[in-house]
Amino acid sequence: xxxxxxxxxxxxxxxxxxxxxxxxxxxxxxxxxxxxxxxxxxxxxxxxxxxxxxxxxxxxxxxxxxxxxxxxxxxxxxxxxxxxxxxxxxxxxxxxxxxxxxxxxxxxxxxxxxxxxxxxxxxxxxxxxxxxxxxxxxxxxxxxxxxxxxxxxxxxxxxxxxxxxxxxxxxxxxxxxxxxxxxxxxxxxxxxxxxxxxxxxxxxxxxxxxxxxxxxxxxxxxxxxxxxxxxxxxxxxxxxxxxxxxxxxxxxxxxxxxxxxxxxxxxxxxxxxxxxxxxxxxxxxxxxxxxxxxxxxxxxxxxxxxxxxxxxxxxxxxxxxxxxxxxxxxxxxxxxxxxxxxxxxxxxxxxxxxxxxxxxxxxxxxxxxxxxxxxxxxxxxxxxxxxxxxxxxxxxxxxxxxxxxxxxxxxxxxxxxxxxxxxxxxxxxxxxxxxxxxxxxxxxxxxxxxxxxxxxxxxxxxxxxxxxxxxxxxxxxxxxxxxxxxxxxxxxxxxxxxxxxxxxxxxxxxxxxxxxxxxxxxxxxxxxxxxxxxxxxxxxxxxxxxxxxxxxxxxxxxxxxxxxxxxxxxxxxxxxxxxxxxxxxxxxxxxxxxxxxxxxxxxxxx
Amino acid sequence: xxxxxxxxxxxxxxxxxxxxxxxxxxxxxxxxxxxxxxxxxxxxxxxxxxxxxxxxxxxxxxxxxxxxxxxxxxxxxxxxxxxxxxxxxxxxxxxxxxxxxxxxxxxxxxxxxxxxxxxxxxxxxxxxxxxxxxxxxxxxxxxxxxxxxxxxxxxxxxxxxxxxxxxxxxxxxxxxxxxxxxxxxxxxxxxxxxxxxxxxxxxxxxxxxxxxxxxxxxxxxxxxxxxxxxxxxxxxxxxxxxxxxxxxxxxxxxxxxxxxxxxxxxxxxxxxxxxxxxxx
Numbered sequence: 026x027x028x029x030x031x032x033x034x035x036x037x038x039x040x041x042x043x044x045x046x047x048x049x050x051x052x053x054x055x056x057x058x059x060x061x062x063x064x065x066x067x068x069x070x071x072x073x074x075x076x077x078x079x080x081x082x083x084x085x086x087x088x089x090x091x092x093x094x095x096x097x098x099x100x101x102x103x104x105x106x107x108x109x110x111x112x113x114x115x116x117x118x119x120x121x122x123x124x125x126x127x128x129x130x131x132x133x134x135x136x137x138x139x140x141x142x143x144x145x146x147x148x149x150x151x152x153x154x155x156x157x158x159x160x161x162x163x164x165x166x167x168x169x170x171x172x173x174x175x176x177x178x179x180x181x182x183x184x185x186x187x188x189x190x191x192x193x194x195x196x197x198x199x200x201x202x203x204x205x206x207x208x209x210x211x212x213x214x215x216x217x218x219x220x221x222x223x224x225x226x227x228x229x230x231x232x233x234x235x236x237x238x239x240x241x242x243x244x245x246x247x248x249x250x251x252x253x254x255x256x257x258x259x260x261x262x263x264x265x266x267x268x269x270x271x272x273x274x275x276x277x278x279x280x281x282x283x284x285x286x287x288x289x290x291x292x293x294x295x296x297x298x299x300x301x302x303x304x305x306x307x308x309x310x311x312x313x314x315x316x317x318x319x320x321x322x323x324x325x326x327x328x329x330x331x332x333x334x335x336x337x338x339x340x341x342x343x344x345x346x347x348x349x350x351x352x353x354x355x356x357x358x359x360x361x362x363x364x365x366x367x368x369x370x371x372x373x374x375x376x377x378x379x380x381x382x383x384x385x386x387x388x389x390x391x392x393x394x395x396x397x398x399x400x401x402x403x404x405x406x407x408x409x410x411x412x413x414x415x416x417x418x419x420x421x422x423x424x425x426x427x428x429x430x431x432x433x434x435x436x437x438x439x440x441x442x443x444x445x446x447x448x449x450x451x452x453x454x455x456x457x458x459x460x461x462x463x464x465x466x467x468x469x470x471x472x473x474x475x476x477x478x479x480x481x482x483x484x485x486x487x488x489x490x491x492x493x494x495x496x497x498x499x500x501x502x503x504x505x506x507x508x509x510x511x512x513x514x515x516x517x518x519x520x521x522x523x524x525x526x527x528x529x530x531x532x533x534x535x536x537x538x539x540x541x542x543x544x545x546x547x548x549x550x551x552x553x554x555x556x557x558x559x560x561x562x563x564x565x566x567x568x569x570x571x572x573x574x575x576x577x578x579x580x581x582x583x584x585x586x587x588x589x590x591x592x593x594x595x596x597x598x599x600x601x602x603x604x605x606x607x608x609x610x611x612x613x614x615x616x617x618x619x620x621x622x623x624x625x626x627x628x629x630x631x
Numbered sequence: 632x633x634x635x636x637x638x639x640x641x642x643x644x645x646x647x648x649x650x651x652x653x654x655x656x657x658x659x660x661x662x663x664x665x666x667x668x669x670x671x672x673x674x675x676x677x678x679x680x681x682x683x684x685x686x687x688x689x690x691x692x693x694x695x696x697x698x699x700x701x702x703x704x705x706x707x708x709x710x711x712x713x714x715x716x717x718x719x720x721x722x723x724x725x726x727x728x729x730x731x732x733x734x735x736x737x738x739x740x741x742x743x744x745x746x747x748x749x750x751x752x753x754x755x756x757x758x759x760x761x762x763x764x765x766x767x768x769x770x771x772x773x774x775x776x777x778x779x780x781x782x783x784x785x786x787x788x789x790x791x792x793x794x795x796x797x798x799x800x801x802x803x804x805x806x807x808x809x810x811x812x813x814x815x816x817x818x819x820x821x822x823x824x825x826x827x828x829x830x831x832x833x834x835x836x837x838x839x840x841x842x843x844x845x846x847x848x849x850x851x852x853x854x855x856x857x858x859x860x861x862x863x864x865x866x867x868x869x870x871x872x873x874x875x876x877x878x879x880x881x882x883x884x885x886x887x888x889x890x891x892x893x894x895x896x897x898x899x900x901x902x903x904x905x906x907x908x909x910x911x
Contacts, residue, residue: 121870122870122871122872122873123869123870126867126869126870126872195870196867197867201827201828201866201867202828203826203827203828203844204827204828204867204868204869207826207827291844291845291846292845293825293844293845294825294826294844294845295783295825295826296784296826296827297784297826301826307845308845309828309843309844309845309846310843310846343724343732344731344732345732345733345734345735346734346735346736347736348735348736348737348738349736349737349738349741349742350736350737351737352737352742374830374839374840374841375828375841375843376822376840376841376842376843376846376848379764379765379768379769380769382764382768383761383764383765386757386760386761386764387754387757390753390754390756390757391750391753393749393753394746394749394750394753397745397746397749398742398745398746398749400713401741401745402737402742404713404716404717404720405737405738405741407717407720407721407724408720408724408733409724409732409733409735410720410724410732410733411724411726411727411730411731411732412720412721412724412725412726413725413726414721414725414726422717422721425717426714426717429709429710429713429714429717430710433706433709433710434706436702436705436706436753436756437699437702437703437706439753439756439757440698440702440756440757440759440760441760441761441764441768442694442695442698442760442763442764442767443695443698443699443702443760445695445767445768445837445838445839446684446695446699446834446837446839447699448839448865449830449832449839449865449866450865510682513682513683513684514683514684514685515685515832515834515863517832517863517864517865519867519872520872520873521872521873522873522874523873525873525874525876526861526863526876527860527861528685528834528835528860528861528863604732604734605731605732605733605734606734607734612731612732
């Protein structure tokens with residue numbers, strides 16, 4: 026479907042190619058340390074910066090989760106040295122309930138906004154998209170640099186909030202009002218930090234959309250784009266449409282907290298026996314509508330790029346074209362469109378009119394369909410393949426296997442009556458972790474192992490990669506699958522001490538098992554970190570195309586030169602997944618390799 | 632709750648089929664499968680506690696559990712099939728020297744099939760859910776006992792009508808964290824909150840509804856047997872969220888009347904304190 030005959034379009038005139046520093050859209054290669062590594066305009070450097078940023082925050086978010094799990098396994102048991110780090114939240118190492126609330130709030134906030142989004146969109150998006158479409162850089166390199174350097178103060182602010190009076194935000198990553206308004210100072214920093222980060226993401230999304238529409242190499246039609254590019258294109262559109270709504274809501278929250286407005290505060294609010302200082306005329310549910318109008322597309326913002334990466338990795342290591350390329354692209358468009366009309370399914374029990382609940386249930390059930398289409402197409406891609414179990418492939422296949430669980434568990438809460446029972450229980454926590462860890466993070470791992478050789482010129486160690494994958498895969502399931510059982514018992518989420526309740530008696534052994542699994546899961550990530558840094562020096566030299574892949578990023582050196590392609594930008598002759606084509610003896614067919622009898626070698630290989 | 636196969640229509644082993652040419656041989660595997668499916672729900676009772684839903688005591692808990700199980704069956708079967716196919720493909724098509732992958736870009740008929748089947752399943756599930764949802768959350772029973780529940784950090788104020796049988800009058804009975812109601816008679820509760828959002832959660836009754844400041848939300852529930860249970864808060868409401876617990880006592884109508892009369896006779900400290908804030 027994406028193959029074409031040589032006569033389908035005119036080959037562009039071989040034009041005079043000026044020196045790289047004078048190419049339109051290309052900044053000269055920097056020479057100073059600051060411009061080369063810190064305030065770089067090069068999308069490849071910015072991509073790597075995002076990657077270090079995201080991996081660092083991933084570690085922070087993971088450690089917060091370990092503390093949460095500690096409390097759940099051994100409620101109230103002190104951890105001595107933590108008392109020194111957080112004397113206010115953990116006096117003598119014993120966790121206070123408000124500190125526990127901060128921990129899960131910040132775990133989710135950091136993982137979602139500061140780890141998953143930057144690694145998928147900032148790191149892979151920035152590094153891969155321009156090369157995959159055959160461009161020399163993003164459309165707006167300076168804006169790109171600004172995006173990254175806007176994201177940095179946001180991270181500083183969110184970490185700093187741990188150390189202000191009263192501690193970090195503690196009203197959940199969803200920050201439902203009025204709780205989030207009557208909270209301590211950390212909540213204002215939380216809102217400010219996300220506001221700044223939102224600006225950064227907005228700049229990035231504008232850049233991606235412009236780049237993908239305008240900067241594609243000759244012959245790179247939309248239906249020859251690698252699915253990663255499709256995924257990031259749609260993600261960028263979602264960001265552009267959804268983020269301003271969150272930003273608006275955050276501004277209102279900050280105003281309510283700081284300036285005494287009452288966007289979210291109804292009349293007659295009495296907090297701790299005192300009438301609240303500024304109450305009247307506001308609507309508590311307004312926040313939820315605004316938040317989830319952003320929040321649901323946000324879920325897809327985090328999963329679409331991982332779907333793109335999986336769709337990229339599966340064909341390469343199955344040596345097969347992706348099954349149903351157009352179905353894949355259209356289903357992503359379908360997810361993006363429907364993603365804007367399902368937000369109410371987070372609010373079935375919120376007091377929203379139950380009739381609305383029914384309409385949101387129907388739209389939610391419908392959005393399951395494109396996800397199902399994608400899953401079946403991934404299966405179709407594996408069918409009849411010649412599958413090699415490299416580390417990127419193991420992680421991509423895990424993505425498919427775990428996304429199935431995350432998708433199916435979503436059907437439970439889509440059904441409004443069932444949601445009555447499982448809403449706000451660990452069933453939901455299990456579901457979101459199967460989508461965000463089992464889905465997004467395994468996708469990110471796949472992308473990391475896959476593009477590492479392109480980024481650093483060397484392959485990561487395959488054996489340690491497999492060990493890391495195996496431990497992560499097993500312990501991930503040990504941690505998160507039992508969450509469904511906890512939810513079935515009715516264990517509420519965000520609860521500091523479940524031993525308070527009769528219906529939760531007897532759940533401690535399971536919680537302890539999950540926490541022990543978390544320790545192993547966390548420890549396994551040390552393997553990844555060591556592998557990541559050691560391989561930069563010691564890894565096997567990758568060469569331009571270690572995976573024998575078709576897409577353009579593999580048709581240039583590893584790492585690519587400053588202007589991505591030496592000489593002319595490549596001309597694209599075919600779709601991205603032409604593997605094992607019967608007319609060729611070689612089982613891969615680079616997108617830029619001229620068909621027999623067309624043109625010369627000019628611009629084909631960098 | 633106990634009769635879990637009821638809502639599924641799965642448990643119908645041993646259908647006789649007189650007209651078929653070679654009946655028993657061909658039907659044996661099918662019948663066997665049906666037998667297993669019929670046996671599984673009862674086997675579920677032998678499962679450890681944490682694998683089961685809590686007991687259901689309201690008249691609609693069985694319906695919610697039935698839907699839960701139906702979805703569990705459907706998603707369970709899809710899960711097994713998809714993961715088995717995935718594993719099978721991974722093993723069957725693993726790399727071997729000299730093998731060449733099958734060159735195909737897809738199949739439109741397959742795309743149509745795997746679009747329509749999930750769509751049909753999802754629409755059917757939505758339709759099945761719609762009726763129960765309306766009956767649980769939209770249609771309030773007419774002959775119900777009316778109460779008012781007001782959440783605050785971190786307690787539940789529960790208001791009953793006093794001897795005059797009307798809510799919102801001076802003789803109302805207000806308790807702190809004590810929900811009593813008679814068995815068999817539905818209760819309609821108006822939920823409110825003084826400060827932040829709470830969520831009124833009765834796990835065994837399959838009741839959950841947020842109490843939102845500035846809003847009144849009506850819900851109903853009932854109990855099929857007498858007993859003692861707990862109220863939980865399901866929406867994060869601050870540092871004491873985890874201990875915002877109440878107690879449910881379902882008793883015979885006579886016992887309930889007696890209890891209510893006792894509360895009227897000597898309203899506790901909490902009750903009178905809460906009465907002052909009647910305006911909220």
